[in-house]
Amino acid sequence: MQFSKSTDYALHALLHLGHSDRRNNVGIKELSARLSVSESYLSKIMSKLRQDGIVRAVPGVNGGYELARPAEQITFLDVIQVIEGRQQLFECSNSNSQQHQLLAEAGAVPSEQECPKKSGCLVEKVMDGAEQNLHRYLREHTIQSVLDEAFKRCNHEVNKK
Amino acid sequence: MQFSKSTDYALHALLHLGHSDRRNNVGIKELSARLSVSESYLSKIMSKLRQDGIVRAVPGVNGGYELARPAEQITFLDVIQVIEGRQQLFECSNSNSQQHQLLAEAGAVPSEQECPKKSGCLVEKVMDGAEQNLHRYLREHTIQSVLDEAFKRCNHEVNKK
DNA sequence: TTTATTATGGATATAACAGATCCGTATTAA
DNA sequence: TTAATACGGATCTGTTATATCCATAATAAA
Ligand code: SF4
Ligand code: SF4
Numbered sequence: 001m002q003f004s005k006s007t008d009y010a011l012h013a014l015l016h017l018g019h020s021d022r023r024n025n026v027g028i029k030e031l032s033a034r035l036s037v038s039e040s041y042l043s044k045i046m047s048k049l050r051q052d053g054i055v056r057a058v059p060g061v062n063g064g065y066e067l068a069r070p071a072e073q074i075t076f077l078d079v080i081q082v083i084e085g086r087q088q089l090f091e092c093s094n095s096n097s098q099q100h101q102l103l104a105e106a107g108a109v110p111s112e113q114e115c116p117k118k119s120g121c122l123v124e125k126v127m128d129g130a131e132q133n134l135h136r137y138l139r140e141h142t143i144q145s146v147l148d149e150a151f152k153r154c155n156h157e158v159n160k161k
Numbered sequence: 162m163q164f165s166k167s168t169d170y171a172l173h174a175l176l177h178l179g180h181s182d183r184r185n186n187v188g189i190k191e192l193s194a195r196l197s198v199s200e201s202y203l204s205k206i207m208s209k210l211r212q213d214g215i216v217r218a219v220p221g222v223n224g225g226y227e228l229a230r231p232a233e234q235i236t237f238l239d240v241i242q243v244i245e246g247r248q249q250l251f252e253c254s255n256s257n258s259q260q261h262q263l264l265a266e267a268g269a270v271p272s273e274q275e276c277p278k279k280s281g282c283l284v285e286k287v288m289d290g291a292e293q294n295l296h297r298y299l300r301e302h303t304i305q306s307v308l309d310e311a312f313k314r315c316n317h318e319v320n321k322k
Numbered sequence: 323t324t325t326a327t328t329a330t331g332g333a334t335a336t337a338a339c340a341g342a343t344c345c346g347t348a349t350t351a352a
Numbered sequence: 353t354t355a356a357t358a359c360g361g362a363t364c365t366g367t368t369a370t371a372t373c374c375a376t377a378a379t380a381a382a
Binding site for chain 4: 028029043044046047050057058059060061062063064065
C-alpha cells in the first residue's frame with residue numbers, strides 16, 4: 001500500500017509549473033530534465049492531468065503545459081485521485097458469502113441474513129471512515145500551500161544571515 | 162492504492178476468531194469455509210499473522226488458531242501492517258536529482274542545495290502527516306470494537322420486535 | 323508408540339499492474 | 353510551409369498479488 005512513482009512525478013511536475021508560471025507553457029523537455037524522468041513516461045502522466053482538467057496543454061512551437069487553475073485550487077487529493085484512480089481503499093470481495101453472517105450471529109439473532117447487510121457493513125464503516133479522514137487531510141494541502149511554505153522557510157534562512 | 166484481498170481475509174479471519182473464542186483452536190478448514198477462500202492461501206496469511214504475534218497456532222488433532230492477545234488489543238493498523246508491510250505511504254524516489262531545488266529556488270536563496278534537504282522535505286511532510294493521521298484512526302479501531310458494535314446493533318434489532 | 327490430524331514453508335504458476343520506451347500522428351505558432 | 357511540440361497506440365519488462373500443490377514437521381489422541 002504505497003503511492004506510485006507516477007504520483008511522485010505528478011506532484012513534482014505541478015510544483016514546478018506552479019513555481020514558474022511567470023512565463024507560461026513549460027515544455028515536457030524542461031519538466032523531464034528537472035525530474036530526471038523520460039519524456040515519454042512523463043508525457044503520459046501529463047496527459048492524465050490534462051484529461052482531468054488539472055493542466056492545460058498546447059502543442060507547437062513554444063508550446064507546453066500550464067496549470068489550468070490557480071495552484072491553491074489544486075489539492076493533493078486531486079492529484080492523487082487522477083493518478084491512482086478513485087477506487088475505494090477497501091472493497092469487500094465476498095459480501096454474498098457466509099462470511100458476514102459472522103457479524104450477524106454475534107447477537108444470536110434469529111434473522112441472520114438481515115443484520116449486517118452490505119450497506120451497513122461494520123468493516124466497511126471503519127475503512128470508509130479511514131478513507132474520509134485521509135481525504136479530508138489531503139484536501140487541505142495544495143500545490144500552493146507547499147510553495148508558500150518553501151518560500152517562508154527560505155525567507156527565514158535569509159533573515160538568519 | 163487499495164488494500165489487498167489478503168487484508169480483507171485477515172480481518173475477517175480475526176473477526177471470526179474473536180467471535181468464537183469460547184471453544185479455542187479454530188482450524189484452517191473452518192476458517193476457509195467461512196471466508197470462501199482456499200485453505201492453502203488462507204494458511205499463508207495466518208502464518209504471517211502468527212509470525213507477527215497476532216495469533217497462536219497449534220498443529221495436530223484438534224489444533225488450529227486462536228488470538229494471541231485480547232481482541233481489544235488487536236487494531237486495524239496492526240493487521241494492515243502485517244499484511245501490507247510497513248513501507249511509508251510516500252517515498253521520494255529522486256532526492257538527489259535537481260528536482261527538489263525547485264523548492265529551494267522558490268525563495269531565490271543563494272545556497273540552493275541547503276534549503277529543502279531530504280530531512281526537511283515539504284512534500285514528504287505533507288504525506289507523512291497524512292500517514293500519521295491515517296494510522297491514528299486505524300489504531301482506534303480494533304477487532305473487539307467491531308464485534309461490540311455488531312452485538313449492539315443486533316440487540317437493538319431484537320428490542321424493536 | 324502409533325496414527326490421524328493439522329499447521330508450515332518451499333516451489334511454482336498465473337494474471338494483473340507499474341514502469342518505461344518507441345513511433346507515427348495531430349496540432350499549433352512562427 | 354515548417355519546425356516544434358503534445359498525443360495516443362502498441363509493446364516490453366519486471367514486480368507483485370493471488371493462488372495452488374506437496375513434502376515435512378509437530379501435536380494430540382488412541
Ligand atoms: S461483513 Fe462487510 S466486508 Fe465482511 S463480507 Fe460482509 S459486507 Fe463484506
Ligand atoms: S522535494 Fe522532497 S520529495 Fe521532492 S525530490 Fe526533494 S526530497 Fe524528494
